[in-house]
Amino acid sequence: MxxxxxxxxxxxxxxxxxxxxxxxxxxxxxxxxxxxxxxxxxxxxxxxxxxxxxxxxxxxxxxxxxxxxxxxxxxxxxxxxxxxxxxxxxxxxxxxxxxxxxxxxxxxxxxxxxxxxxxxxxxxxxxxxxxxxxxxxxxxxxxxxxxxxxxxxxxxxxxxxxxxxxxxxxxxxxxxxxxxxxxxxxxxxxxxxxxxxxxxxxxxxxxxxxxxxxxxxxxxxxxxxxxxxxxxxxxxxxxxxxxxxxxxRAEAAEEAARLRELTERIRARVPELVPDVEVVGDPVRRLPGVVTFSCLYVDGEALLHELDRAGFSVSSGSSCTSSTLTPSHVLKAMGVLSEGNVRVSLPPGTPAEDVERFLAALPDAVAGVREKLGAPAPAAAVREGALVVDAVGKLCPVPVIELAKVIGDVPVGGTVRVLADDEAARLDIPAWCAMRGQEYVGEEPADRGCAFTVRRLS
Amino acid sequence: MxxxxxxxxxxxxxxxxxxxxxxxxxxxxxxxxxxxxxxxxxxxxxxxxxxxxxxxxxxxxxxxxxxxxxxxxxxxxxxxxxxxxxxxxxxxxxxxxxxxxxxxxxxxxxxxxxxxxxxxxxxxxxxxxxxxxxxxxxxxxxxxxxxxxxxxxxxxxxxxxxxxxxxxxxxxxxxxxxxxxxxxxxxxxxxxxxxxxxxxxxxxxxxxxxxxxxxxxxxxxxxxxxxxxxxxxxxxxxxxxxxxxxxxRAEAAEEAARLRELTERIRARVPELVPDVEVVGDPVRRLPGVVTFSCLYVDGEALLHELDRAGFSVSSGSSCTSSTLTPSHVLKAMGVLSEGNVRVSLPPGTPAEDVERFLAALPDAVAGVREKLGAPAPAAAVREGALVVDAVGKLCPVPVIELAKVIGDVPVGGTVRVLADDEAARLDIPAWCAMRGQEYVGEEPADRGCAFTVRRLS
Structure with missing residues (x-):
């Protein structure tokens, strides 16, 4: 463990x-x-x-x-x-x-x-x-x-x-x-x-x-x-x-340098090993032992359970892991992706092998959660001449998953509206746009929740 | 210890x-x-x-x-x-x-x-x-x-x-x-x-x-x-x-009975071993391990030090042991003597021998403190036709000691006024009267502190 x-x-x-x-x-x-x-x-x-x-x-x-x-x-x-x-x-x-x-x-x-x-x-x-x-x-x-x-x-x-x-x-x-x-x-x-x-x-x-x-x-x-x-x-x-x-304190200087190497390795390797990941936080001015990243199309709680089963104890700022079902106020204030969020904070003395084992286990854990969540067919429907995804009542990361599924059907330059009432969508839809090179147009109130408009650029 | x-x-x-x-x-x-x-x-x-x-x-x-x-x-x-x-x-x-x-x-x-x-x-x-x-x-x-x-x-x-x-x-x-x-x-x-x-x-x-x-x-x-x-x-x-x-809790019934015997022994023996002591608190409806008494003409802090030297750790509600130099609010509310106050609270498991050793050491400890304090000559002076003891600026238990020293000079039926500005005097002068069978007449404000009037009855 x-x-x-x-x-x-x-x-x-x-x-x-x-x-x-x-x-x-x-x-x-x-x-x-x-x-x-x-x-x-x-x-x-x-x-x-x-x-x-x-x-x-x-x-x-x-x-x-x-x-x-x-x-x-x-x-x-x-x-x-x-x-x-x-x-x-x-x-x-x-x-x-x-x-x-x-x-x-x-x-x-x-x-x-x-x-x-x-x-x-x-x-x-x-x-x-x-x-x-x-x-x-x-x-x-x-x-x-x-x-x-x-x-x-x-x-x-x-x-x-x-x-x-x-x-x-x-x-x-x-x-x-x-x-x-x-x-x-x-x-x-x-x-x-x-x-x-x-x-x-x-x-x-x-x-x-x-x-x-x-x-x-x-x-x-x-x-x-x-x-x-x-x-x-x-x-x-x-x-x-x-x-x-x-x-x-007596061990701090040496241990900080060692942990910094380990977290540097996680920062570098995770985006190579796992597609659609955003590593967050300052790459240089940061604590030695902490590294945080978010995975698109992933439910944070499910990922924590997968990692726990694989023998790794980490925490998450995703909405699904909070008692109030809202994303972490830190991720919100930074304006970064909150779904599939993982914080790794290494205690002093963490062996390098443990980090390697983590890097080996993470891709499968993420893929497993994505596979489970990928099943539902997109609830897309054409209304008022524009593509609308109705994700009302669906929790993070489903609204983003459904958006990703229909974006291919939107003509370049055209827009899609995502209806959602999950708090995390407000953070994760713009974050997805930034990661995917699409344009986030804005949000407006809808009958239930909000309508988030996205323009396909490429 | x-x-x-x-x-x-x-x-x-x-x-x-x-x-x-x-x-x-x-x-x-x-x-x-x-x-x-x-x-x-x-x-x-x-x-x-x-x-x-x-x-x-x-x-x-x-x-x-x-x-x-x-x-x-x-x-x-x-x-x-x-x-x-x-x-x-x-x-x-x-x-x-x-x-x-x-x-x-x-x-x-x-x-x-x-x-x-x-x-x-x-x-x-x-x-x-x-x-x-x-x-x-x-x-x-x-x-x-x-x-x-x-x-x-x-x-x-x-x-x-x-x-x-x-x-x-x-x-x-x-x-x-x-x-x-x-x-x-x-x-x-x-x-x-x-x-x-x-x-x-x-x-x-x-x-x-x-x-x-x-x-x-x-x-x-x-x-x-x-x-x-x-x-x-x-x-x-x-x-x-x-x-x-x-x-x-598993040991409580048995241990309570045992400690109650030990504190009962302290309650009974202390007034026999030490003159001018008031045992305070309910004799029956009380905690098994706690017994508290006050000793006339004794400085609580000095007594604690004497007992500590003799190997006993106890506490006191006397004014001299508080950071504010006021007697314990509990003794005050009860209206009992506060000078020379000692609380003995036995932890479960206290051996009976330790209590016997305490009873053997206490009389000398009290006598030692009394001897040291007994030295000052009474500052008595006749003024306005009545005996006045000026104990202004003197701390507990000195005002009571000085009162005790002059009471013999007061004719039966006559009064003596004690001038004092120590907070403990308000409690201890009436308590002394009650213990000594004298009448506490009351207090009135004086130039500095208060004047406490006592009538000699016997």
Missing amino acids: SYFDAASAAPLHPVARQALLASLDEGWADPARLYREGRRARLLLDAARETAAELVGCRPDEVVFTSSGTRAVHSGIAGALAGRRRAGRHLIVSAVEHSSVLHAAEVHEAGGGPVTRVAVDRTGAVAPEAYAAALRPDTALACLQSANHEVGTEQPVAEVAEACRAAGVPLLVDAAQSLGWGRVGGDWSLLAASAHKWGGPSGVGLLVVRKGVRFAPQGPADERESGRAAGFENIPAIVAAAASLRAV | SYFDAASAAPLHPVARQALLASLDEGWADPARLYREGRRARLLLDAARETAAELVGCRPDEVVFTSSGTRAVHSGIAGALAGRRRAGRHLIVSAVEHSSVLHAAEVHEAGGGPVTRVAVDRTGAVAPEAYAAALRPDTALACLQSANHEVGTEQPVAEVAEACRAAGVPLLVDAAQSLGWGRVGGDWSLLAASAHKWGGPSGVGLLVVRKGVRFAPQGPADERESGRAAGFENIPAIVAAAASLRAV
Whole structure:
């Protein structure tokens, strides 16, 4: 079995396991107590805080341990917004942030706070100038991830931090995907991260608030963690988190180079091995272990099952794999194909042979799903003098499959209309046009769903 | 070393340790994922939820795992208040709840929500009738602990739950101190608890929301745990928490009887061994392992240090041991002596010999502290024809010591005024009067602090 979903959760690092075991016996007591078990727990907590600070590149008293990365993001955004209430309420996020950031922004918006979502280009990156242009006199906080969790694209954090600093606006960096690889450069103000992304245990997040940043913790008061993270400290897990961060950092440079070769190979080979594939994300400025691609005419969930059966654990941003049946907001913001989407994120230590086995298994897995889906006859009908494909009620990737089946019947220069009510069609029909060299004319409301018009160019 | 502070945190139960180790390898992946590591994690999570539900006495889909007991309380109160917004905003708590409940109530109050704090008697218990009388047509939620964390007194949860049910008001029970000993009886609506109180690992809380209870989770949306606890599930710790709850429950009846004997012995022997001691809390309706007493003329922090040196880890509700230099709100609400306060809370398995050693060491520890504090000469001066003790600027237990030193100079029937600005004096001077058979006349504001008037009766 090859686990290729390190961007969701990395298996526990051996050093984390060892540190966790050792501190289960030493770190269970209340570090606020004056007796020896309490003092011992306090020493462990202080040492872990110093380690984390050194690896983040900040002061120990700027580090708060939270119960998860999500909690670090939620608390960081709420505290920074409240601390900057006098400056204004405007919040900036990129359109491709992790859902924890976007959901915090939604809560702020529901409470009447204005939110700007900065768009990204087709690689998933924000342009520093576009981000800077979103800054306003009433901007309270700006948020930007260090690298994207779905496509691996690195964001221009240092440039954006500089623009924010010039405008006097604190920048919160969600460093969940990159902290294991190295410090986040640039003059940021707040940082959030999650231990189980770097091989630490679940249950530990990191919130860093630089000295001088106005911060007002929200929610009920609690004395622990400088009043910034309520609840009894999970010291064994915190110790393990700090120890494993140190361990992965020691191996980071070498391992990054190795994984980068492996993902480079996937990026290069997949389009050669599998027809009708779009590899997405920045080819150069990207995380070492992440590569993402989408396969036309493929159902993402079915492909995940095929790959799971073949012994590979990957994730997908296709609509069929989400509980809301909408494509990933990241793929949507990038405007790339969402059907048959696969994210491969290699954990440190992944053997090269596993990647070769994956490349050997993928073509059959894709072909198998395509064959199953290819069966239905196109529901094409001529109406109002133009070709119309009625794919209403059909889910991704069927509307695109049916479009592909009839395009040969359209005269060059003529158009075909696809009626569809699946959310993914809005993304995947234009993406198919771009991949196939056809013209996407636009969409208009129809009786049920939308009508998407495509002109045949060749 | 004898650790007698199980009410703060219990050492990890061997079963918890074993379960944690086993599930570190099986439960680290994202349970929301479709591949095998994810499915395996989901199975572990589901099994732990079923175990917890069985031991709580509820349905599995009523159980939410949170990152701490504090978080369970905060989320439970916020969600229940929001869910009942239409009924009103009135919140009822007892005056002796855990700080997590009281801090949640303060946030509600700061937002304009009315809060009633139900008083307790001298044993620390609420009267069911008094609690019922606090219910109003606009009451959204009522909160009551199953047993008090500082003095061990059990609350009449079943009676209060019945009154709440009759009024159509949900009752949230903070069962942190008692869940390891057994199910919470009565028809409650919500329940919160914390795994590290029953020998589970840190980082796991339990929030139970009965079907039919209106509940609107607050904060940013998150799909995990039915939308009621944001952040990646800490499955190894959750598995360990459930396993250890089952283990301690299997031993609960026998161990409760044994610990009850030991704490009964402490309750009986301490007043015989140490002069001027008040044992507090209900002598009968109480937790098996908790016993609390206060020693006149003793500085709580100094006593804790003496006991720590003698090899005993206990906690204290005295003002000198709190970061805010105020006595514990529980002792305050009970109106009992707060100086020289000691809480002994025995973990399951405590050997009887350890308790005997504690009883042997305590008299010297108390005498040592008293001797050190007894040195200062009384700062008494006659003014306005009445005896006045100026203890302004002196901290607990000095004002009471100085009062005790001059009472012999007061004619029977005459009064003495103690000037003090230490918060603990308000509690400890009346408590001293009650213990010594003198009359506490009352307090009035003075230039600095307050003047407390005491009449000598004998």
